[in-house]
Amino acid sequence: MPEGTVLTIPIATIHHDKEIWGEDANEFKPTRFENGVTRSGKHPNALLSFSSGPRSCIGQNFAMIEAKAVIPVILQRFSFSLSPKYVHAPMDVITLRPKFGLPMILKSLEM
Ligand code: HEM
Incomplete structure (x- = not known):
């Protein structure tokens, strides 16, 4: 990435991605998280409500x-x-x- 590049992560779009969450991606389904956030999607960091990494939500x-x-x-x-x-x-x-x-x-x- 060139210095100064502004990178916007489309969190809401990622949270509705059927490849990550399955066919019911658009459904309100709290049981997705019954085994913990890291096991809720196909990738351990799929849930980005608070972002991820060193600049995530304090x-x-x-x-x-x-x-x-x-x-x-x-x-x-x-x-x-x-x-x-x-x-x-x-x-x-x-x-x-x-x-x-x-x-x-x-x-x-x-x-
Ligand atoms: C449900 C509640 C909240 C959500 C969903 C949320 C979400 C987020 C997200 C997604 C980011 C990353 C933004 C980015 O990547 O640019 C962030 C950053 C941040 N949040 Fe939250 N937040 C919440 C509550 C709070 C609260 C209660 C506080 C303070 C008491 C807070 C303080 C901050 C600060 C200071 C950052 C910037 C961190 C940094 O840039 O190093 N947030 N938040």
Whole structure:
């Protein structure tokens, strides 16, 4: 690579590659990861949510612990459904995110 070359890795595209993830690559399938991230795809570094190597995300462990601590507490207290205002427009800016946000309707599960 010539010095100064900007290299963009299409993470979202790689995460939907059927050669790596199989025919069900586009399905939400958490059981892919039941034997660990390195065995989820055909290549041990196939999952690039936090990138890989010396410039990978320094917040990775924090983000995972935060998600595991906070998401179960929220799910115990509320049910979720997608708001009719949601517009499906995935946007790939390093990570994949909804361009116009993700409006949700929350209902308390506490009686
Ligand atoms: C689910 C949450 C997160 C995701 C998916 C994520 C994803 C990523 C990715 C893909 C990169 C590499 C970007 C590149 O190659 O140019 C990155 C870098 C980085 N992330 Fe995260 N991140 C998350 C949370 C966090 C948190 C919570 C922090 C800080 C507390 C953080 C701090 C950083 C920093 C400082 C870098 C740059 C590292 C470097 O260039 O050496 N991230 N992140």
